[in-house]
Amino acid sequence: NIFSSVYQAPYAAFCLFLIFFVPNPKYTRYIMIGSELMWGICTFCASTVHNANQMYAVRFFIGLAEAVHFPASYFVMSTWYTPDELFRRAGFYNSMSQVGYCTSGFIQSASHRGLNGVMGKSSWRWQFIIDGVITLGFTLYGFLLFPGTPYSSKKFGFLTQDEMTYARRRLENKVASIPNKWTWKTIKDIFCTWQVYVTTGLWVGHHLVWYEPSVKMYVNAFKDKYNIQERADIPAYVHAVSIGYAFTVPAISAVFDKIYIVTVVAIITYYANIILIIWNVSSKLLFSAFYL
Numbered sequence: 390n391i392f393s394s395v396y397q398a399p400y401a402a403f404c405l406f407l408i409f410f411v412p413n414p415k416y417t418r419y420i421m422i423g424s425e426l427m428w429g430i431c432t433f434c435a436s437t438v439h440n441a442n443q444m445y446a447v448r449f450f451i452g453l454a455e456a457v458h459f460p461a462s463y464f465v466m467s468t469w470y471t472p473d474e475l476f477r478r479a480g481f482y483n484s485m486s487q488v489g490y491c492t493s494g495f496i497q498s499a500s501h502r503g504l505n506g507v508m509g510k511s512s513w514r515w516q517f518i519i520d521g522v523i524t525l526g527f528t529l530y531g532f533l534l535f536p537g538t539p540y541s542s543k544k545f546g547f548l549t550q551d552e553m554t555y556a557r558r559r560l561e562n563k564v565a566s567i568p569n570k571w572t573w574k575t576i577k578d579i580f581c582t583w584q585v586y587v588t589t590g591l592w593v594g595h596h597l598v599w600y601e602p603s604v605k606m607y608v609n610a611f612k613d614k615y616n617i618q619e620r621a622d623i624p625a626y627v628h629a630v631s632i633g634y635a636f637t638v639p640a641i642s643a644v645f646d647k648i649y650i651v652t653v654v655a656i657i658t659y660y661a662n663i664i665l666i667i668w669n670v671s672s673k674l675l676f677s678a679f680y681l
Contacts, residue, residue, distance in 0.1 A: 391441075392441075396448040396449070398449070398452065399453040399456060400455060400456045403453055403456040408460050411464055411465075417461070417465065417538050418537030421465070422528060422531040422535065424457050424458045427450060427454040429527075431451045432520050432521035436518045465537065465538055466478055466482065468539055469538070476639045477639060477643060480635060480638065483636075484635035486635070487631040488628075488632055490624075490625070491632065493520070494621045494628065497513070497516050498621040500515045501621065539553055539556035604627050605624040607679070627680055661677075665678050
């Protein structure tokens with residue numbers, strides 16, 4: 390739908406451009422904090438919209454803010470952890486996104502029970518206000534304590550100069566080299582490698598056949614069957630299941646051969662997608678696909 394498209398368009402358009410600035414230690418910290426700040430402001434703005442066009446504008450800038458945040462987060466983690474350590478940390482980070490989806494549903498349900506009509510605002514507006522406060526709280530944390538990469542400064546926040554030096558030295562010869570300066574040769578070397586095209590093609594192909602398992606859209610289509618709280622809670626339960634899954638799979642991948650883990654995950658995922666594409670099945674089987 391249009392709400393999704395106006396979010397995805399700036400995400401796709403600016404992601405590659407902005408990520409070029411992230412490896413520079415001078416910019417890493419400020420790009421991350423700036424995108425989080427924009428995210429928080431846009432979330433507050435979403436609580437004030439009165440028509441679809443206004444929400445389109447908000448969604449556009451949220452897509453712009455998130456364009457750099459996801460790849461930059463993994464880049465920053467790769468500068469602090471060795472490849473063996475990164476599996477579990479990345480899994481934990483990814484599982485926290487599911488925690489966010491899960492708690493968002495419960496906050497929405499609680500907002501409807503306790504805040505609907507307070508100060509003349511609907512519960513969905515309070516949801517955006519609460520989410521905005523949380524987001525700006527993390528922005529404040531980033532401003533005060535987030536150092537960026539170990540190369541960004543000699544010391545920062547609760548990290549001493551010795552600790553920052555140790556963080557840099559422990560990863561020597563254990564991580565991919567980071568260009569000190571982006572040149573046309575650097576860009577040419579990147580785009581002349583086959584891995585860029587093969588992995589990109591696989592990723593695009595995956596999403597072309599991926600049937601978005603939006604249980605939220607499903608329960609909202611049956612408003613006579615599910616009340617407002619149930620329509621908020623049921624998707625939250627689905628994401629709650631994903632939390633353990635998102636944390637466990639990367640941890641297992643750090644121990645066993647990744648190709649087998651990826652194959653099993655792909656089989657389960659596409660099995661669930663086949664059920665969702667068929668659609669005309671029992672409600673129990675349909676919900677099992679949502680949970681898978």
